[in-house]
Amino acid sequence: MAFKILERKPLNWAERTYLPQIITGLKITLWNLFQKKVTLEYPDVRPVIPEGYRGIPTLVKDPKGREKCVSCQLCEFVCPPKAIRIQPGEIPEDADYAHVEKAPKQFDIDMLRCIYCGFCQEVCPEEAIFLQNDFSLSGYSREEMVFPKAKLYEMGGTFPDQHNKWGKKQQAAEEAKAHG
Amino acid sequence: MTGRDDNLISVFIDEEEFLVPPGTNMVEAARLAGKEIPHYCYHPKLSVTGNCRMCLMELGMPLKDHSTGEPIIDRRGLQKIGWMPRPAIACATRAFPGIHIKTDSELVRECRNGVMEFLLVNHPLDCPICDQAGECSLQEYAADYGRGYSRFVENKNVKPKRTRLGPRVMLDDERCILCSRCIRFCKEIAKDDVLGFVDRGSYSTLTCFPGKDLQNNYSLNTVDICPVGALTSIDFRFKMRVWFLKETPSICAESSVGVNTHIESREGKIYRITPRRNDEVNDTWIPDSGRILYKSIDTDERLIHYTIDGSHTLVDGAAKEAATLLREGAVAVVGSGRASVEEQYLLGKIASAVKAISVSLVSRTGDGDGLLVSADRNPNVRGALLTGLITSLPHANLGGLASAIESGEVRTILSFGEDLTQCGVEKQLLEKVNVIYFGSHCNETGEVAKVVFPTLTVFEKAGTFINQQFRLQKFLPAVPGPQGVLPDIVSLGKLCSILDGEAIPPTGPEGVWAEMNTEIPQFSAIDFENIPINGILIDGSQWEHLPFIEGMSLHYDPDNNRQIMAEVTKSK
Numbered sequence: 001m002a003f004k005i006l007e008r009k010p011l012n013w014a015e016r017t018y019l020p021q022i023i024t025g026l027k028i029t030l031w032n033l034f035q036k037k038v039t040l041e042y043p044d045v046r047p048v049i050p051e052g053y054r055g056i057p058t059l060v061k062d063p064k065g066r067e068k069c070v071s072c073q074l075c076e077f078v079c080p081p082k083a084i085r086i087q088p089g090e091i092p093e094d095a096d097y098a099h100v101e102k103a104p105k106q107f108d109i110d111m112l113r114c115i116y117c118g119f120c121q122e123v124c125p126e127e128a129i130f131l132q133n134d135f136s137l138s139g140y141s142r143e144e145m146v147f148p149k150a151k152l153y154e155m156g157g158t159f160p161d162q163h164n165k166w167g168k169k170q171q172a173a174e175e176a177k178a179h180g
Numbered sequence: 181m182t183g184r185d186d187n188l189i190s191v192f193i194d195e196e197e198f199l200v201p202p203g204t205n206m207v208e209a210a211r212l213a214g215k216e217i218p219h220y221c222y223h224p225k226l227s228v229t230g231n232c233r234m235c236l237m238e239l240g241m242p243l244k245d246h247s248t249g250e251p252i253i254d255r256r257g258l259q260k261i262g263w264m265p266r267p268a269i270a271c272a273t274r275a276f277p278g279i280h281i282k283t284d285s286e287l288v289r290e291c292r293n294g295v296m297e298f299l300l301v302n303h304p305l306d307c308p309i310c311d312q313a314g315e316c317s318l319q320e321y322a323a324d325y326g327r328g329y330s331r332f333v334e335n336k337n338v339k340p341k342r343t344r345l346g347p348r349v350m351l352d353d354e355r356c357i358l359c360s361r362c363i364r365f366c367k368e369i370a371k372d373d374v375l376g377f378v379d380r381g382s383y384s385t386l387t388c389f390p391g392k393d394l395q396n397n398y399s400l401n402t403v404d405i406c407p408v409g410a411l412t413s414i415d416f417r418f419k420m421r422v423w424f425l426k427e428t429p430s431i432c433a434e435s436s437v438g439v440n441t442h443i444e445s446r447e448g449k450i451y452r453i454t455p456r457r458n459d460e461v462n463d464t465w466i467p468d469s470g471r472i473l474y475k476s477i478d479t480d481e482r483l484i485h486y487t488i489d490g491s492h493t494l495v496d497g498a499a500k501e502a503a504t505l506l507r508e509g510a511v512a513v514v515g516s517g518r519a520s521v522e523e524q525y526l527l528g529k530i531a532s533a534v535k536a537i538s539v540s541l542v543s544r545t546g547d548g549d550g551l552l553v554s555a556d557r558n559p560n561v562r563g564a565l566l567t568g569l570i571t572s573l574p575h576a577n578l579g580g581l582a583s584a585i586e587s588g589e590v591r592t593i594l595s596f597g598e599d600l601t602q603c604g605v606e607k608q609l610l611e612k613v614n615v616i617y618f619g620s621h622c623n624e625t626g627e628v629a630k631v632v633f634p635t636l637t638v639f640e641k642a643g644t645f646i647n648q649q650f651r652l653q654k655f656l657p658a659v660p661g662p663q664g665v666l667p668d669i670v671s672l673g674k675l676c677s678i679l680d681g682e683a684i685p686p687t688g689p690e691g692v693w694a695e696m697n698t699e700i701p702q703f704s705a706i707d708f709e710n711i712p713i714n715g716i717l718i719d720g721s722q723w724e725h726l727p728f729i730e731g732m733s734l735h736y737d738p739d740n741n742r743q744i745m746a747e748v749t750k751s752k
């Protein structure tokens with residue numbers, strides 16, 4: 001392909017003083033001086049987190065305080081960087097939620113590995129894990145950045161239980177018992 | 181269409197012709213043809229009850245004129261097929277010449293959708309807490325034929341959950357699809373008829389007969405064959421999801437039956453042992469006692485260091501020291517019926533290199549149960565015969581060795597995995613001689629030993645066993661052994677090569693097999709890589725006169741085995 005050489009136009013007198021450019025720049029600065037401020041004084045001021053934001057994954061409880069995770073290990077399976085480690089356990093037969101049968105004995109998420117993809121939230125059949133608003137983490141050691149179950153619940157808080165699957169199940173069992 | 185030389189008949193599956201043996205179950209015939217007929221209650225090793233209806237298919241047969249017996253020919257010049265107006269179950273249909281079936285027609289698919297919907301009507305939404313998830317037929321077929329949502333607005337039935345049927349099996353009745361496989365297994369295979377259904381219709385419930393427990397030594401097989409998560413193993417319950425488990429083919433070392441197994445592990449930890457189908461040995465079963473053998477591998481008693489006089493060394497140092505002791509002569513070798521064929525061969529080589537005074541094996545016996553546990557609890561006594569390590573059957577007591585030590589005839593003992601204090605040689609006596617001990621766990625022999633070689637268990641190494649039928653079967657390493665412990669073949673091989681002079685020690689079973697090919701005529705055409713997954717029969721007729729202690733068991737009859745041996749010999 002042939003190429004064309006463009007002649008650079010010589011600067012005129014006004015341009016050679018650079019004054020028009022400087023004045024335009026100052027005008028813009030002056031105009032912005034009286035606008036609403038957009039700079040965020042992070043970390044003293046925190047940004048507003050939009051809906052659907054994917055911060056760090058956390059575990060949540062239902063409104064009655066039952067831990068929703070049943071340690072099905074699907075999130076452990078789906079997690080691309082293998083950040084999740086679960087040791088499943090059995091709920092004792094005399095416990096409040098004995099009819100759920102299974103809960104995690106240990107649940108660790110390595111936050112240094114997590115890539116905030118949200119797959120765990122997507123795959124969870126019990127709606128027990130959610131990526132919430134926290135986005136900035138720091139620690140002094142790698143071990144500290146592996147968040148254990150207690151910490152994940154503390155950060156997760158309580159979420160409404162739309163389906164109430166286990167509640168309904170308990171109710172059905174009680175009704176059946178009442179009818180013999 | 182009938183009567184071919186090879187006695188196969190033609191069947192037509194989805195309009196394609198296939199040859200199968202007459203009388204083949206149509207579920208199996210379809211499998212041979214590469215088509216799947218979904219099924220729950222049918223199991224290849226149990227009787228057919230036909231109660232789940234999942235295997236419905238369309239059935240047709242070639243038409244004949246009633247009066248003349250002539251085939252009716254259609255316009256295309258082919259024999260006309262009379263299709264039955266209603267679907268039939270495949271599991272209760274046997275192949276006959278000319279049978280036509282459709283496994284994937286509109287009607288068949290509708291039947292499956294219907295059966296699935298009924299099965300799921302009362303099924304709990306338990307998959308997240310159900311151990312069967314990932315290997316559940318109901319899940320799989322629900323993905324293929326399920327509706328995706330439920331039209332059932334009434335309450336689901338409530339049935340007992342978390343019921344202990346016995347010491348090892350847990351029942352969740354809500355998940356049971358009433359296929360009766362477990363009932364038939366107990367009755368037909370385990371001969372311990374303790375399970376049954378009570379109540380009727382959708383209230384039918386699986387339960388143990390009053391006052392009975394499901395506690396026979398085969399109870400966990402019901403867990404394997406239960407197509408859903410109704411029966412689960414108490415031991416494996418909630419330990420690990422099955423999709424994380426890696427299956428390694430192995431052989432159960434419980435007895436000389438040589439049950440084929442899968443070792444299921446994740447990241448170097450074994451979670452369970454399941455049977456591997458071998459129609460010549462264990463069908464699809466395994467005794468419960470064989471499933472827990474892996475539990476001993478991860479204990480504090482494991483030997484993990486090569487030692488000389490109690491101080492740590494490396495394998496080469498230990499081998500050199502052992503060779504020096506052995507060269508002094510007056511050596512007795514105690515082999516093991518639990519060692520692999522390869523190890524026994526190398527041990528035999530060492531014994532002959534040092535001109536051992538005696539080579540013995542320790543027998544382990546118990547009661548045979550007539551099924552999959554034999555009286556001989558050593559998995560590989562026949563391997564010791566074939567490799568020439570021993571020529572007669574072993575005894576439980578090494579009294580002869582004890583008196584030989586007493587008289588000063590024996591000065592060095594090499595024991596491979598056997599605790600001599602358990603078989604009639606006192607610890608004080610052992611202290612008088614030099615003991616070289618190869619073992620996986622600490623015991624009194626290891627304590628007095630001058631040189632100790634830690635060894636691996638059957639779960640951590642590769643090798644072969646020869647079972648009671650003289651079937652050579654191989655096992656592969658499922659998990660890594662303790663850090664720094666080399667495979668037994670390597671440590672024995674190193675010792676062997678020092679004693680022999682120059683030979684390069686083998687690094688795995690392949691190397692040993694290359695040697696055994698030339699040394700042992702029965703092994704001439706075998707290489708380790710290509711040993712079939714179901715094992716191969718070795719010609720053991722030379723030893724059939726020995727008074728083996730095994731009685732009858734599944735697929736083994738001591739009297740009949742002589743005939744089988746004779747045939748193997750003839751065919752060679």
Ligand code: SF4
Pocket residue numbers: 057075078079080081082083084109113114115116117118119120121131
């Ligand atoms: S967000 Fe993604 S990377 Fe992080 S724990 Fe969940 S699945 Fe793993």
Ligand code: SF4
Pocket residue numbers: 068069070071072073074075076086120123124125126127128129308
């Ligand atoms: S997918 Fe949900 S229920 Fe399952 S282990 Fe993860 S958080 Fe728990």
Ligand code: SF4
Pocket residue numbers: 303304305306307308310311312313314316317318319355408409410
């Ligand atoms: S039996 Fe199968 S379908 Fe039923 S809960 Fe268990 S895994 Fe799910």
Ligand code: SF4
Pocket residue numbers: 355356357358359360361362363386405406407408410411
């Ligand atoms: S427990 Fe399992 S094997 Fe037994 S009848 Fe029910 S579904 Fe079938």
Ligand code: FES
Pocket residue numbers: 218219220221222229230231232233234235236269270271272
């Ligand atoms: S498999 Fe045929 S009816 Fe169950």
